[in-house]
Amino acid sequence: MMFPPVNKRSSIGKHIVDSLHQTILSGGIKRGEKLPGQRELAQQFGASLTSVREAISVLAATGVISVTPGRGTIVCGIGDAEPSFDGWLGVASDDAEMNDFLEVRELLETHIVRKIARDSKAKDFGAITEALKRLQRKRKNPKAYLVEDLAFHRLLASYSGNKILEKLLLAIQTPMRSQISHSITRTMKKAGDLDTSWVLHRDVVDALVAGNADDAAKAIRAMVNRARLYHGAQEESAASGDTAVSEPGLKGRSRHPSRRASPRKGN
Structure with a gap:
């Protein structure tokens, strides 16, 4: 063939x-x-x-x-019918497609964390807190941080207990890798480390351990909004004013991982 x-x-x-x-x-x-x-x-x-x-x-x-x-x-075989999922994958080709991707990522991951938080008392968050610690250790190494960042989000999907959600997150790994890599590069250029990025991940875990679905979803939205600032038409305005990229959702909270311990293991 x-x-x-x-x-x-x-x-x-x-x-x-x-x-x-x-x-x-x-x-x-x-x-x-x-x-x-x-x-x-x-x-x-x-x-x-x-x-x-x-x-x-x-x-x-x-x-x-x-x-x-x-x-x-x-x-494996797909039968006679056309499957409903078209398998879109590649890197976003323009700003409009990146915005579409970020919208889908926000919808998907906020649903995932809400689902986890609703069942938090029945979950052991040991694996997630360990993933958070690995992410913290790599915050001065952009390449290693990217690998751990993607692994963190795949782990979140696995905690949802829904195999379709896991597959959907896997299917967008390529544009997600591209988007996160771009955000990491911008953050390193501005701050010299990835502390502020790590804090957003910590916020997600804190909310999940506490069983707070709203705060978990808010932390995911903060990640996605940060990515929106780093891409497309908003990128120029973000670059011209550092305060515009002062980490959405971090108001009133420490951006330094060393000032706060990692969240405890859940029940």
Whole structure:
């Protein structure tokens, strides 16, 4: 099976997802068969390995394929009907798409934390507090912080107890990685460390441990609003006035992690 090169004007990740998905749907690659290797796919599509891996991640998140170490990428089958989820993934191509992504991220993650907070008495928050501590230790290392930041949000989704919410968060990992990386870069440039970012994550955990759904959702919105200030049309105004990016939701609270202990383990 050969795949046509990517149209460079389109979203590369989405193009690869759509092409592979259509090939599987039409029977070009049948259930139980292996996809070509990632390097071969990259060569056929005329795309980077990163773009191919992004597409594979989206298809795996939707259950179309299964990636197994040592076995490769196996087609799981999607039946005769078109699935309702289109597997959009790639990095936001412009300011409008970034705003759309941030709107979806806010809706998704506020719902996740509200769901966790409502059931807080039945949860052990040990894993989340440990993730928060790892994030704190990496706050002067942007690359390591990015890895821990993404892991923190995936862990939140797993605490929701809803597998579909987990898959939805996984499906937006690429634009989320791009957005968080940009915010980290801007924060480091302004402050020289990521203390203020860490405080927002701490606020989420504090609220979850306390079972306060409103405060947990407020902390997520503060993260997203901070990202909005760092992107698009608002970026210029944010850059021109440091006080405009004074960390939404932090009024009256310490921005220094060292001044406050990490939240305790929950029940």
